[in-house]
Amino acid sequence: MSSSPPLLEVQGLSRRFPGVLALDHVDFDVFPGEVHALVGENGAGKSTLINMLAGVIQPSGGTIKLDGQAVRFANPSSAQHAGISVIFQEFNLLPQLSVAENIFINREPKRGPIIDWPTMYRRASDVLDMLKIEIDPRAVVQSLSVAQQQLVEIARALSFKAKVIVMDEPTAALNDREVDRLLEIVRSLADGGVGVIYVSHRLAEVLTVADRISVLRDGRHVLTAARRELDEPKIVSAMVGRELLHVACPPRTPGELRLVVRDLSVEDYVKDVSFELHGGEVLGLAGLMGSGSTDVVEALFGLRSMQAAEIKLNGEALAIDGPRSAIRSSLGYVPEDRKRSGILPDLSVKHNISMGIVERLRQVVWVNEREDQKLAEQYQSRLNIRCRSVNQYISGLSGGNQQKVVLARALAGNSQVLLLAEPTRGVDVGAKAEIYHLIDELVAQGMAVLMQTSELPELIRLANRCLVFADGKPQGELAKDDLNQERVMALATRFDVKGKAA
Amino acid sequence: MSATTISPLSTRRSLDWDRLWERFGISVVLLGVWVLAAIFIPAFSNPDNFINILRQSAFVGIAAVGMTMAIISGSFDLSIGSTLALAAWTAVVTASATGSALIALFAAVLVGALVGCVNGWLVTVVKIPAFVATLGMLFIVRGITFIITNGAPSRYNGPEFIWWGNGSLLGIPVPFIVFLVCAAIGAAVLRYTALGRYIFALGSNAGAARVAGVPINLVTFLVFVIVGIFTGISAMLLGSRLYSAGPGLEPGFELNVIATVVLGGTRLAGGRGSMLGTLAAALLFATLGNVLNLLQIDAFVQRVAVGLVLLIALSIEGVRQRLAERLSRE
């Protein structure tokens, strides 16, 4: 790259959260004029690293050096002033205000006490022109497309005379043409002397635009190499190569046909999904974030608007227009974000479990307390939920046990099909193993499980079949023998391992 | 979603002070105030005075029972002041027309329920936020009341009717008995029925409630109707007590009710609440008014006092939240 020293240098950087080491002594650096890509699975530690560079959280250990000087960012403002601009996935924009204003918020050019609009528009145009972006600086941000809004964010970062620009999954919401445009801009940014950290899981893009590529896995730095030394298979291997949990997936004997889905499409994004699910088996839905795998599960539970040629449970057509009808149709659901849509934090374990079927426990007007208690205690022992009593508030339980409660709720209605989304997210290792064991048992007893997960070891441990998604469409189905991490990741990043681009 | 923080591990062993205070805190304060007042103000310990407090607490208290359920579910109703006036007037007029107190009660409840239906419709179907919808209704219902009554209150003092607001049963004021019954019913609904569970769930985490299968729109609608019903009961009793009712009845009523609910320990953001707390808070407010009266403090000062108490009670919650935020950033 260059003989000049790195713009940004991170040494031995670590960050600990209660119960988990998110980043473990990571080394990383960026030179001026280079695009350094950072790659890794969900949970590999990329977000943690970005948040530390942005000044949102503090490191637990290690150092950050900017231009050779050690720095500490107490808050986002100081990171920004030091010259590091981070463009997060959720935009930091003010929708009702104009593009120019968003770029210059809190730094508005003034003439005396009055805002100098002509100068602001002009300066905004300059920045936009520099990036060859054709957006009217007067346009209201709300009226722009997502791609354009992203460009406004980039323009904003650039207007800070940033030395280092970090982009977190910049192409998540863009179409192919917009992606090409963005990559050109990234390249020209680097050519202008800025150091760009490009965080993405889209390996094809990474291999197009990056000068160097680093891989994080489980919070550790695994690999850094120049682009020409790498190809997709090598990167994929570095991303996933790890020991599988030594308990292998038990043999599953699929029973009768339980759920049939044909030509499912969800909200204009996911299309052409068809599959058959049998009792006694686990069908995995794999894919990276935004691939559409989660949408399928949510749609089947009535949380998204969807259309399908056919959805049949045990031969009967289902009409699902919301969670209530889904529950009545014997579908059970464990959502991916426990805190946001899973638990009812102010309620007891018992009430959390029975919330979906309270009406079945009714005797005239009153809820049958004894039945409720019995049901909860049954699940408490069956799922080994560790709590003092089922009347305890759920907020006092650990993440793993909370997840078990949510699982109990999904089962409580005598569900015939279990829909899982990221079933062990935010759950510690011990509870994870327990939950896997529970799923094994349920499946052995005949449950049909549709499981969406982005954790590959989990997928391989539990699923006997798997549908891999990318960009809203199923890319292929993998049977047990073919089910390994490389094959899944290859399909998920749309690059067939055998060497053909998808 | 309620602003709950996950209790630190240490409280898993010891008592959950948070919850205990929420449930019983105000009751403790109430007893404390009674003891202090009895010691320092001779007129206070007069049994007639005490009975007065019980009676006074009921009018705000009954409406507060309904409002408690609304706030627990994460909703809010600013229109109850106007509904109170309209329902009370209806009760008085019905009583004087039919001579029957029970029919009057029924009419008042019906009026309250109807207003509740409109509120519920505005919030669940038209999707106007509860605050704006009920604010608008506050003025609309008030306008309707003025129109129907032509600006003048109606009077009636038939003995059967006025017994409800002024009479006693075994020495206990009738309104207070009704209050106790209402509070008991409210508590029972919250604790033992599916609707009660749904109300807590909705206030605790609306998103999760939906995923869990709670019929969100239906519950929200019913809650507004419930608020209306309890307001109607309160209205009839108030009309009975005053022998009359008309527009301009009890200005500031909605604030008193909300202050009562919040002071009683129910979180404004929803998901947690205690009917016992509401009961105690209603008594506390009545006590406060009584003490200020005995100390011959201006009626106007009393109004200021209510507002201050509300703000103080809410500030405590706000400050706590701020501390929690600061701690979690470290």
Added chain:
Amino acid sequence: MSTLRRLWQTIWESYRVGLFVIAVAIVLTLLTPRFMQAENLMNVLTNASVTAIVGLGMTLAIASGNFDLSVGSIAAFAGSISMSLVPSIGIAGGVAAGLLTGAIVGLINGLIITELRVPAFIATLGMLTIVRGLTLIYTSGHDIYLYGQTGYKILSAGAMPLVLALVLAALLGFVVKYTRFGRHVLAVGSNSAAATRSGVRTSRVLWGVFAIVGTTAALSGMIISAQVLTANGRLATGLELSAIAVAVIGGTPLSGGKATMIGTLLGALLVSTINNGLNLLNVQIFFQELTTGVLLLIAVAFSIRRGYHPRALLRRQA
């Protein structure tokens, strides 16, 4: 979208209310000859101006993502204080005192919201009662009548209210468009978290907003008192509804981030015209609050249909 189409949309958005005003005026002229009389029109404009003044302040509050329910009480309080001080410090002094009172109470509102983290509408609901109580205490429940100090009437005489409203609209419009403070008000209303993260001093912005609301409320209160040279604790109850209504009807979205002062002026004019019409048609005066309430709900319902999603009002300001 072509520039022409966008231009028409802006006109429709901002001035649609004006078209309604014209339509109502036409209907009323046809229904009763008394509408078009000079004295009546003056009446309409005066009433519109009083509501517009406090409505303009409220517009700023709504644009920042908040409400102020205490404006009626502030109006009464400021009016009372102002009038009571005139005998000792003269009319100019009295007016200044009134405005200052409004600003201070408004500032207190702002502090409660930002420092004690009490949600805006509950905080101002509490202050509504407190301030009205203070007014009653201050006036001992009586009226304050300014004997012979007809100079005070300058506030309400002739075209003064209208002039004040127009000047205020121009001033606030200027502030919103051309000062950093004004832009930050919109920023906070648009996305408070992002604004804070970008370095905007959200707390200070809100203090300023509520101080302004308080001041405009005070001005409205003083004009109302000047009309009858009397101030008391019962003044301006319900002013908050009118203020919010005219702002929303005028086109300022409840979700924040946008403010149209002209819209508020037109909204006030519309409400005043309709109320005047009802008066002339001998419809009971009580209908006025009702129509304002109904108009508010209709305006909000349409605003939601158009896609403005009001934020969760129980959330505290960042």
